[in-house]
Amino acid sequence: MSLSSLNLRVSLVQTDLVWDSPISNCGQLEEQLTHLVGKTDLIILPEMFTTGFSMSALHAEIPQGPSTQWMLMQAKRIHAVVLGSLKIKEKKGLVNRLIVAFPDGSIQTYDKKHLFRMGLEHESYQSGIDKLVFTYKNWRIAPFICYDLRFPVWSRNVDLGYDLAIYVANWPAARSQAWDVLLKARAIENLAFVAGVNRIGIDGNGLEYAGHSALISFKGEELVQLGSEETIQQYSLSLDSLKTFRETFPAHLDADAFELI
16 A cells, blocks of 8 residues: 555635525535545535534434535535534434535434533533544544534543544634644644634624634644635645654553543
């Protein structure tokens, strides 16, 4: 297997969102993603990319609904995984569900575990239970959602089970410094690459978002930092460099053993 086959071309999509308007958001994103056709492996969209961080049941969709089908269409069109979260209506109530749409038409999902109580998310949505690690192009990838970033136990890379952690977010500008620091912390402590994709603009509640989407190396280095501009940026991650570092600096062997209950 060649080293190039172990590289993963990751595209961070930092964009403004139209409040509670899936048609508008999918339309503008489809246009923005056109130049990525055949040129990327993984496209990361923000949290609740069709609506913004809305606590309303308005535009919540059934599983496999229109926005999920849109993601699958883009995955097939671009020949890449498309990843982002949506409001989904289940029998138990609303969930903030991250969808991983694959070019072959399959999907995998993760429901947000840590609900942002300061925004009353815990009153509108149901918490997820299970973590997700999926494999694509020889990479093991663990997706999380926004507030999950503050909880290192949930993100813990047990037995080096993942190579890349992804955090999709609507993280307000007032706490940008925490976002920047925590992305680096999660990368360093877990010996893994970390991607964080946040939105920009002002939402329907008047909250401002400053972006700061980033790709962080396993050493805590900023490989990509998008600032506050609306942009899409791609970076090729090297799995070989990660494996080499883990061999020469195997800090995971000294990790404390415990189980989640």
